Amino acid sequence: MPKIAVDAMGGDYAPIAVVKGAVAAARKGVKVTLFGDHDRVAELLSDECSDWQLRLPITVEHCFDVVDMAEVAIKKMLIRKASSMACAIDAVKMGRLDAFVSAGNSAAVHAFAMFQLGRINAVLRPALAGFFPTLSGAQVFCLDLGANTDCKADYLVQFAQMGSIYVQHATGVKNPRVALVSNGHEPYKGCSTVKKAYEVLSCMRDINFIGNVEARDIFQGGVDVLVCDGFIGNVMLKTAQGTVNMMMQMLKKYAEQSLFDRFLLACSGPLLQKLKSSVDYVHAGGALLLGVKKPVIIAHGSSNAQAIENAILLAERTVKDGVIANINNAIQDCLTKNPLSVGSNLNFVDKGLL
Numbered sequence: 001m002p003k004i005a006v007d008a009m010g011g012d013y014a015p016i017a018v019v020k021g022a023v024a025a026a027r028k029g030v031k032v033t034l035f036g037d038h039d040r041v042a043e044l045l046s047d048e049c050s051d052w053q054l055r056l057p058i059t060v061e062h063c064f065d066v067v068d069m070a071e072v073a074i075k076k077m078l079i080r081k082a083s084s085m086a087c088a089i090d091a092v093k094m095g096r097l098d099a100f101v102s103a104g105n106s107a108a109v110h111a112f113a114m115f116q117l118g119r120i121n122a123v124l125r126p127a128l129a130g131f132f133p134t135l136s137g138a139q140v141f142c143l144d145l146g147a148n149t150d151c152k153a154d155y156l157v158q159f160a161q162m163g164s165i166y167v168q169h170a171t172g173v174k175n176p177r178v179a180l181v182s183n184g185h186e187p188y189k190g191c192s193t194v195k196k197a198y199e200v201l202s203c204m205r206d207i208n209f210i211g212n213v214e215a216r217d218i219f220q221g222g223v224d225v226l227v228c229d230g231f232i233g234n235v236m237l238k239t240a241q242g243t244v245n246m247m248m249q250m251l252k253k254y255a256e257q258s259l260f261d262r263f264l265l266a267c268s269g270p271l272l273q274k275l276k277s278s279v280d281y282v283h284a285g286g287a288l289l290l291g292v293k294k295p296v297i298i299a300h301g302s303s304n305a306q307a308i309e310n311a312i313l314l315a316e317r318t319v320k321d322g323v324i325a326n327i328n329n330a331i332q333d334c335l336t337k338n339p340l341s342v343g344s345n346l347n348f349v350d351k352g353l354l
Helices: 016-026 038-048 074-078 084-093 106-117 153-171 192-202 215-220 230-255 259-267 269-279 305-321 324-337
Strands: 003-007 031-036 058-062 099-102 127-133 139-143 177-181 208-213 225-227 286-290 296-299
Touching (some): 003 016, 003 084, 003 305, 084 099, 084 106, 106 296, 139 230, 153 225, 153 324, 215 230, 296 305
Parallel strands (some): 099 296
16 A cells, blocks of 8 residues: 655644644545644544544654745755655655655655655656646647647657656657747747747657647647746746636626526536536646656645545555556666767767757
C-alpha cells in the first residue's frame, strides 16, 4: 500500500485544510504521514476524529520550521532543512514514504525536489505537468504549468520529449501529437525561444511534432502534448479556470432576472457542475513534477480540503500505477541518446545547432 508524505504546513489554508483533506483520504484507506507542528496537527486531527490514532492510517512527524508561501530566495529556502517541506521530501528520498504532496511554495517544492530527490539523468529542468480536457473527449497533456517561468529553447525541447514519453506510457497513445503554444501556427510566429524550439523539434525523428497551436485551439482535441514555458502554462491554466468561474457567476446573475430563468438554471445545474469540474483545480488535486526521481504532486496554493484529498489520491494512484519508474527510465534513455539534450547547461546556440 503506497505511503504518502504530506506537507501539513504548506498552502494558504494550512494546516486546517491539509489536515481535513488528509483525513478524508485516510478514510478511503490511503496511508498518510503529515509533516509539521505535531501538537497543532494532532489537535486538528482530534477535531476531525477523536480516536484518529486507532481508526485512521495517519501518522505525524514533527517539524519546527516552515517555508513561507511568500518566500522568494531559493538559497534561503534550501537551508531550511527542518522545514515540513524538506523533511517530507527527505522521507521520500530515503524510501520511507513513496510520494510527496504539497500546496506550499511551488518554487520551494521545485527546488527541494531537484536537489533532494534529484533530477533524472540528462534532464535540464523538471516540468509541472497535467491533463486538460478537450472537446474530442481525449485529454491534452500540458507542460510546463508553472515550474519554470523563464525557459531556454532546449528546455522546451526536453519538455516535448518528456511529455511524449509520459503520454505513451500513461495513456497508451503510440505516437502522441506534440505542439508548441504560440501566437500563430506559422513557424515564424512566437518569441525567439519558441522559434528556436520549433526549428529543433521539426528536425527530430523520435517525436511527432505537428507545429504550433494557438490558445483558442488548445481545447479542440487535435494535440496530445502541449509544450510551453511555465509562465504561459500557469496563465493558461488559471485563465481557463477563471473563465469557467466567470461563466458560472454570469449565469447565476442572469437567472436572477426571472423565475423562469432560475428554473432553467436549476435544471442545467448538473451539466454546469460537470463543466466546472473539468478544469477546476479542486477536482484535479494537483500536477505532477515530471523529471525528478520520485513522485511529487504540487497542489494549488489556495487548495481547500477537497483539493488536498484529491492531490493525495492522485499521488496514491501514481504510485500504484507503477509507471513512474518506467517513464523515468525511458526519459533518461531518450535524452541521453539524443545529441540535442545531453544534460549539459549549454543551450542549442552554444552547441552550434541553431
